[in-house]
Amino acid sequence: MSPLEILATGPMTTVQDGGRAGLAALGVGRSGAADRRSYGLANRLLANPEGAAALEVTLGGLSLRAGDETFLIGCSFTFEAALLDAGVPVRHIEQGRNVPMYRTSKRCRPAGSLHGPEVVSMRPVPADLVATAVRVTSRYPAVHGAPVHIGDPGAIGIDDLGVPDFGDAVEIRPGEIPVFWACGVTPQAAVMESRPALAIGHAPGHMVITDARDSDYLVP
Numbered sequence: 022m023s024p025l026e027i028l029a030t031g032p033m034t035t036v037q038d039g040g041r042a043g044l045a046a047l048g049v050g051r052s053g054a055a056d057r058r059s060y061g062l063a064n065r066l067l068a069n070p071e072g073a074a075a076l077e078v079t080l081g082g083l084s085l086r087a088g089d090e091t092f093l094i095g096c097s098f099t100f101e102a103a104l105l106d107a108g109v110p111v112r113h114i115e116q117g118r119n120v121p122m123y124r125t126s127k128r129c130r131p132a133g134s135l136h137g138p139e140v141v142s143m144r145p146v147p148a149d150l151v152a153t154a155v156r157v158t159s160r161y162p163a164v165h166g167a168p169v170h171i172g173d174p175g176a177i178g179i180d181d182l183g184v185p186d187f188g189d190a191v192e193i194r195p196g197e198i199p200v201f202w203a204c205g206v207t208p209q210a211a212v213m214e215s216r217p218a219l220a221i222g223h224a225p226g227h228m229v230i231t232d233a234r235d236s237d238y239l240v241p
Contacts, residue, residue: 029083039057056077097165100161113191161238182199
């Protein structure tokens with residue numbers, strides 16, 4: 022297993038598990054992770070046993086150094102401001118939800134021992150603005166770029182848009198077409214399937230925020 026060095030813990034990083042539910046009558050508190058949803062999702066994404074211990078970072082400040090190379094993958098959240106500026110609605114922002122994300126039937130090209138399905142994010146777009154959405158997002162190739170699929174979700178193995186694999190379902194209004202972009206949860210789906218000895222990932226919708234500007238990734 023690759024070494025993982027903790028450089029700084031921050032003011033409140035704790036080791037948490039699933040807690041001890043159902044013992045309040047005996048004077049034993051629930052305890053466990055404060056954000057139980059993210060805790061459970063993190064363990065599922067990494068193919069850990071249910072209830073496995075995790076580091077919960079409450080107030081930030083955790084600094085780690087991995088023994089192997091690490092990399093960051095661009096996120097489609099980066100181009101959403103440009104979509105809004107172009108008059109394209111972004112439904113999950115309107116509804117105060119996480120973007121819906123789905124496993125597809127499309128397989129990614131294996132990389133060494135890593136293999137898995139492509140995961141996509143979906144935004145419903147009015148039919149007359151689909152071309153605008155394609156034009157705007159294609160100028161951000163480093164953060165997923167243009168859509169990978171437009172229209173029928175069944176063509177890429179998605180049975181029900183109302184039941185996303187990750188994130189939250191959003192309203193699709195009459196006259197809107199589902200538009201799908203490649204998603205940074207794809208490598209986590211590969212981790213779930215490939216089960217490497219060590220992997221660190223984000224909870225879907227909770228990405229790393231850098232000091233780079235959206236415009237830094239805009240191409241002519």
